[in-house]
Amino acid sequence: MKQNENLSLVSDLIVLAKADEKITAGEYDFILRLAKRMNVTPEEVDALFENPIPSKPLASEMERITHFYKLILVMNVDDETHEKEIALLKNFGLRMGIRAGVITQILHKMEAHDNKIIPTEDLLKIFQTYYN
Numbered sequence: 001m002k003q004n005e006n007l008s009l010v011s012d013l014i015v016l017a018k019a020d021e022k023i024t025a026g027e028y029d030f031i032l033r034l035a036k037r038m039n040v041t042p043e044e045v046d047a048l049f050e051n052p053i054p055s056k057p058l059a060s061e062m063e064r065i066t067h068f069y070k071l072i073l074v075m076n077v078d079d080e081t082h083e084k085e086i087a088l089l090k091n092f093g094l095r096m097g098i099r100a101g102v103i104t105q106i107l108h109k110m111e112a113h114d115n116k117i118i119p120t121e122d123l124l125k126i127f128q129t130y131y132n
Contacts, residue, residue, distance in 0.1 A: 006038040008056040009067055011048045012092060013074045020082040023049075030077045034070060055095065064096045065127055069120070072106070076116040102130045 013034060017027045035045045058064045071092055075085045086107065093103045105126050110116045118126075 003039065005056050005058075006035075006040050007044060007048065008053055009070075010035045010038060010040050010045060011052040012055050012067070013070060014045070014048050015052050016071050016085060016088055016092065017074050018049075019084040019088045020080070021084075024078040026077050027074060030074060034074075055092070058096060061127075061131070064098060065124070068093055068096060068098055069123060072110065073117065076110070079115065081116065099130050102126060105130075 010031065013031050017023055017031060032042055032045055035042070058067060071089055075081060075089055089107075090100075090103050094100065106118065106123065109118050109122065109126065113119070
């Protein structure tokens with residue numbers, strides 16, 4: 001994946017984290033860890049907090065699922081789920097081409113799990129149900 005795509009993906013995570021108008025230390029640290037895996041420096045992350053960049057379309061279904069899952073993780077890292085975050089998550093999902101039914105089912109299932117984190121296998125089953 002190209003560096004500008006990685007910056008865009010990190011920017012999406014930041015935009016979602018800022019939806020509730022506050023950034024916790026846990027959210028910031030989590031975003032830094034994800035960014036590091038994507039070869040985005042802490043300085044680049046800080047710059048994205050100040051000046052987010054637009055989302056870029058993701059080519060493969062697996063990239064979209066992975067990015068959507070990262071968005072879910074960022075939303076839940078502070079153990080608080082705000083309506084603004086949910087609305088923004090739905091918007092990101094729809095723009096990525098994820099069906100509304102998938103998003104709704106994921107949000108519903110998320111409530112039944114510890115820390116609102118759906119195991120990866122369960123998440124993939126939801127996608128397989130709707131896309132196969």
